[in-house]
Amino acid sequence: MLNTITLLIIKDSKYILYQICKYEFLGKIKKYYDIGNNDKLYVYNMHNQENGKIRWTKDKSQVKLSYYNNDKDIKILIKMLGYRPKDNPANVKIYFNDKLVDNFVKESTELEREIYVPKEVLNKNMTQVLTIKTNTWKPSDYGSKDSRDLGVQLDWIKIEEVN
Numbered sequence: 001m002l003n004t005i006t007l008l009i010i011k012d013s014k015y016i017l018y019q020i021c022k023y024e025f026l027g028k029i030k031k032y033y034d035i036g037n038n039d040k041l042y043v044y045n046m047h048n049q050e051n052g053k054i055r056w057t058k059d060k061s062q063v064k065l066s067y068y069n070n071d072k073d074i075k076i077l078i079k080m081l082g083y084r085p086k087d088n089p090a091n092v093k094i095y096f097n098d099k100l101v102d103n104f105v106k107e108s109t110e111l112e113r114e115i116y117v118p119k120e121v122l123n124k125n126m127t128q129v130l131t132i133k134t135n136t137w138k139p140s141d142y143g144s145k146d147s148r149d150l151g152v153q154l155d156w157i158k159i160e161e162v163n
């Protein structure tokens with residue numbers, strides 16, 4: 001198996017790096033979305049990619065997930081980063097297909113959030129829409145030249161099936 005993977009890396013590095021991710025650390029994970037890296041097909045209304053790694057959200061940003069399995073509830077795992085001023089933490093609301101599924105406060109620390117989504121909330125076509133809403137902050141209000149309205153940074157999203 002390892003030989004096969006190594007061979008394919010020479011042919012097409014991006015595709016095979018993804019395959020290795022699936023084999024080595026995903027376990028029950030059914031889908032992995034790397035935000036900030038070749039993500040244009042599924043992110044909507046976010047700031048530009050940074051360092052091939054993350055994107056800042058806006059006040060309302062979306063990720064379209066290609067997934068449908070009728071039988072099982074799912075967990076959405078989201079890795080978030082990004083500075084927030086002490087006087088303006090992010091009040092984050094997460095919607096799955098327009099249904100509110102999580103609501104929390106994010107400060108400057110990294111956060112890995114696990115969100116339970118019952119199967120009744122899943123769309124019957126292949127597209128599921130994850131919406132992230134938050135209050136934003138402007139670095140230019142704190143001495144920077146950056147006048148963007150920033151929410152939270154997204155690094156990746158995973159879908160895991162629940163038995």
Ligand SMILES: [Ca+2]
Nearest residue numbers: 035036053155
């Ligand atoms: Ca990423």
